[in-house]
Amino acid sequence: xGRVRLTVVGAGAVGLLFxxxxxxxxFRMELCARRPAQRQLLLENGVRFRSGIEESAKVNETxxxxxxxxxxxxxxxxxxxxxxxxxxxLAVKQAAFTPEFVEQVERLTGPASWVVCLQNGIxxxxxxxxxxxxxxxxxxxxxxxxxxxxxxEVIHTGNGTxxxxxxxxxxxxxxxxxxxxxxxxxxxxxxxxxxxKNITSRVWQKLIIxxxxxxxxxxxxxxxxxxxQRPEAMELMRTLVDEAVATADKLGLxxxxxxxxxxxxxxxxxxxxxxxxxxxxxxxxxxxIDYITGGxxxxxxxxxLVVPAHQTVYRLVKAIEAGAEAGGR
Ligand code: KPL
Numbered sequence: 001x002g003r004v005r006l007t008v009v010g011a012g013a014v015g016l017l018f019x020x021x022x023x024x025x026x027f028r029m030e031l032c033a034r035r036p037a038q039r040q041l042l043l044e045n046g047v048r049f050r051s052g053i054e055e056s057a058k059v060n061e062t063x064x065x066x067x068x069x070x071x072x073x074x075x076x077x078x079x080x081x082x083x084x085x086x087x088x089x090l091a092v093k094q095a096a097f098t099p100e101f102v103e104q105v106e107r108l109t110g111p112a113s114w115v116v117c118l119q120n121g122i123x124x125x126x127x128x129x130x131x132x133x134x135x136x137x138x139x140x141x142x143x144x145x146x147x148x149x150x151x152x153e154v155i156h157t158g159n160g161t162x163x164x165x166x167x168x169x170x171x172x173x174x175x176x177x178x179x180x181x182x183x184x185x186x187x188x189x190x191x192x193x194x195x196x197k198n199i200t201s202r203v204w205q206k207l208i209i210x211x212x213x214x215x216x217x218x219x220x221x222x223x224x225x226x227x228x229q230r231p232e233a234m235e236l237m238r239t240l241v242d243e244a245v246a247t248a249d250k251l252g253l254x255x256x257x258x259x260x261x262x263x264x265x266x267x268x269x270x271x272x273x274x275x276x277x278x279x280x281x282x283x284x285x286x287x288x289i290d291y292i293t294g295g296x297x298x299x300x301x302x303x304x305l306v307v308p309a310h311q312t313v314y315r316l317v318k319a320i321e322a323g324a325e326a327g328g329r
Pocket of ligand 1: 120209210213214224266270273274275276277
């Protein structure tokens, strides 16, 4: 593993979790903050990691000190050689995928780089592949639970599964080897990781689950588990899933037949959690509605389908966002 360079871009809950666990496993890595104030905080304090899963670890906090930098800074770390395999894990929200961001990511890449996209939702890979060749991009889906306590503190709230796969299937042997290497090191860092030959379907499965849970928890302002207690919410989730599955079918994606049961299981397992969309709304941030529900609406439109339930929850979340922006929270 000595010849691996790891860069985590984005220091939100997932970015901090990946940086902390990879750092704790002993890998040499760098973490790119996106704001100078956060960079400073991380430089001074490191990443403070706490496991909320293991009872014994509740009081034990670990400080991890990756190399901290801004994405736009000079790409080289002293002692790095160009030939080492380099994984750039993008743990930023979809809204970050501006042309400027994509340019900065491209500048970070070299001949041995692979860019790994860890986003919820769809649409960002199109933006990225304008500058980064698709065959160098992996998509990843993770169900790890993480909560950011502050700009340098993260709590691991639940073990999950991580899937990785090339966005362009049937890639090169080099891509196969790189994927295996990445899965190997994520497993060594404690992430339960699998390779997927059909990552687009996995991305869609998570997208569909998020498109049912996240907007409803945000609109109703409830924890994930409460959706199961409300018959109207259950009915609406079912409709949202049916519409999204019909869209995926049109795209020729094969989804797990027990997707609905998986969704119920996610609600049960994360019963006490606030969805990321509810957290965003409560914190006055823009949500990922455009990339989750909006992504499904765009794909449905291209496929000639109507998705009225998605359109309705989309409008409601947009109205809540606009109200919050106008100071009406
Ligand atoms: O991924 C999630 C999110 O909040 O974005 C779920 C699965 C809904 C867990 O909260």
